[in-house]
Amino acid sequence: MPVRVLISYSHGDSVHVSKVLQLSNALRKHGIDCWIDLYEPNPPEGWPFWMERQIESADHVLIACSENYLKRWNGLESPGVGHGVAWEAQLIRALLMNHPGQNRKFSPIIFDSGDIAHIPDVLSVYTRYEINTFILENENTFTSLVRHLTDQDLHKPSDLGTVPSLPPLQTIPTSLDGERRASGLLEFGVGPMIQSIHIPVALYRVYAEHFVSNPNQATVFLQDCMNKRLRANPEGFPERSIIVPLIELSQPAMNPHDFWARTISMSGLKGPRTLAALLTNEAAPNVQQLNEQDAKCVSEALALARNPPIR
Template identity: 45%
Template sequence: MPKVFISYSHDSPEHSANVLALSNWLNNSGVDCDIDQYINGSPEEGWALWMEQMLTEASHVLIICTETYLNRVQRKEKPGTGKGVKWESLLTYQDIYDNDSLNKKFIPIIFASTNIKFIPKPLRSVSSYDLSRAETYEKLLRVLTEQPRAVKPTPRQTPHLPPINLGITMSSTIHIDRLPTVSGAFFGREAELQLLDDALSGNGTRIIQFIAAGGTGKTKLLRHWLNQHDTDIPNRLVWSFYSQGAAEDKQVSASPFFLDAFKALKAEKSSFNSEEEKGDYLAELLISHQCLLVLDGLEPLQHAGRGMRGELKDRAIRQLLKNLASKHTSLCIITSQIAVFELSDRDHVVTHDLHNLTQSDGVALLRSLKVKGHHQSLGKAVREYGCHALTLHLLGNALHTYLDGDVRKRDTILKLIGDDDHLERHAFKVMLAYSKWLADTPELKLLHLLGLFDHPIETDVLQVLWRQQIPDLTQGIAETAWKVAIRDLRDKHKLLFAHNPKADLLDCHPLIREYFGRQLRETYPHAWQQAHASLYNHYQALPEKTQPDTLEQMQPLFHAIGHGCAAGLHQHVFDKLYWHRVSREKGYYLNKIGAAGDNLAALIHFFDKPWVIPSPNLDMQTQAQLLRIAGYNLRALGRLDESIEPFSTALHLYENTK
């Protein structure tokens, strides 16, 4: 255990209290730290000998530099004043002199950036630490405990670079990045960053999957690491399935991912005999281009319910990952709430459980959000909120915005939510407090609007709802007020994500969308239905053709199906949109073009319980028809066990309708 002594001057009671807080934090962080304030009375050997012993035995001595401290070092104060500092500085100077002017032991510390000019001259050649900056605490602790921020990797084998005159042409850079930029500073995760760096340097790892619950910081970790390697990963395909929603019972289509991937890779093929062939082909393209692949938020494409093991629902994605696990020459990174079963026990696959933040990183996060308080109080707050990254982000912004940045006032949140303290997530409790603070404001209405969607949304789509003047949602709010609300949610409350370079896209964490969407549905059901009905009409009118030719052209119709069913218009949506324009009636168009996954993603909106209980808003004949279609598509995707129940239920309904 490192042993530390702090040398400082008693400038004021507040200054002495700051030194005591620093010493207590070091001791709580595994560093044996001594200061004079721990002595009751006087040491039995006397202060002079005690100070000499402390400086001799310490592995590091922290020098708290202030104007008073420097004046005493330079003997500018009257004789008899500050004898402790004068004595300790004499011993410090002598130690550096005896060590041939080399110094790794004495570390200058400042509590304010303006105090840097008061560092004694012999200490100006070494790094100083400004503890008015939250992130500096970690840097100091790393030095004292000999835990470097980064470790130089062992040089690997030189990659093969073919001569340019052998007929091999290098394609242009591949760069797709659908990962949002999460606001706020980044803290901790040293082990995970090192794991990624080692894999990138070529240690044999082909796939890394980070597993954690929502809001733990998986996306934030990847965004930070990708930004660090912005120039040395020329070919990257970064995709987030969170953009299509994060609910475990959601049926998500992988088609938008494959469409964009093939376009970026300039694929010559666009049709395939099977989903497996499509997965094989994309794997070959990624390998040939040595392209980094990131799949963020993969859980909507996995079986994650009770008794399920995280198997992939999509056959093309399954085949893609199997190929990359065996022969990928670059790297694939996955984040999910459940490990991909098909990748278990693979030699070149690393599965890493991402835990909540450490207490010290949580404290640093709160400090970065301008939350004030003693280190112990901040640590207690971090523990109370489970060290959960998203929750601490919300808490820090709430304290800074509404409670003077005082961590001691966090109990106001519990008083504010009152009887609603039953919420299952800490994050939802802070969101409830936000909804009360923002009551009747355009900011709260905007959060409710975002809850209508399961993907990032363009402002021109929101304008459709603004113009509708929906009671309890958009009525009476001018467009300028909406734009101010967007600015405040992004800059003041830091609740919105950025999707560079698409500045017109509005997005937030899926848990925030989930909470405020549910709040709108339960509190203002008529506004919920009217908004979804407006979006249904908007999206179904977008395609130029009544029956679009490609999946890409059909995307607005898929959005329309979701919104129409959310509005309770299930029968109308099935008859007029799904059956006529998407399925082409008995032509079963999606199955003909090999889009069974897209078909299921559309069909799920017609079910109260996927593939078992259709919506009661549908007549019995349509319910039976939907169950039969769902069964066929599940079977086409190789999900035979799941197809049994919808087939049997459909048969039962058909018999009852005869």
């Protein structure tokens, strides 16, 4: 079945009526069963019933807004003039009121931008079509209207993909006791983004990840370093905030030696001194408890930290 369309408009302006007729004929040319009262000048059932039947049977009703139309819509025309528009306005208002938020039938159209002000308030919330040509060309407004009437949208949504799995951003409070901090830091997720935290947390987490063979031993090692440093200077270390971009420190292939070297180079002016203070002899791990490969990496890292490169 072809799409059925009715154009509601006001008489009295020959130029306006001519444009309504051109629009109706253009729509019919493109397979849209558009009707106006000019096609049926003497309906046997009378105009009120004809208009009601046309509105009810139409898939779409285009309302050609103009100064005369708005005046008659609002009942402000002279007595005996514009009864047709006034009757149609009552029918349209009733349908909109009885089906709130479900308007798929009524669309305002204008032939001149100045007629935007003549769109009835109840219709101003819907998409309007300013028709200045009756030719399908280059996605003009007439083409947009034809798309709307025939349910052929210009843009179609793409297919839905798969929702990515994204880890939450977690923070580790610096006030945690040693045991809780140790377990929490091992669960602290370092994603592919730049995050900033206190450098003790950064060292603790990333070094534990990249210890050569024994992450648990790395946890003990770093926690021991921090505890000894806290005992030596309880006020100096934990409050000293040195920001480290963790994206550069979380490369899977990085070994402990490279980790310490990169950390030192990225920690800024305070970095080498802070790291050297952290990794003093008193805070060094017992390398005899480590396997040969781990012990070598830790020894090299300690030596590098005690003698940081001058930058």
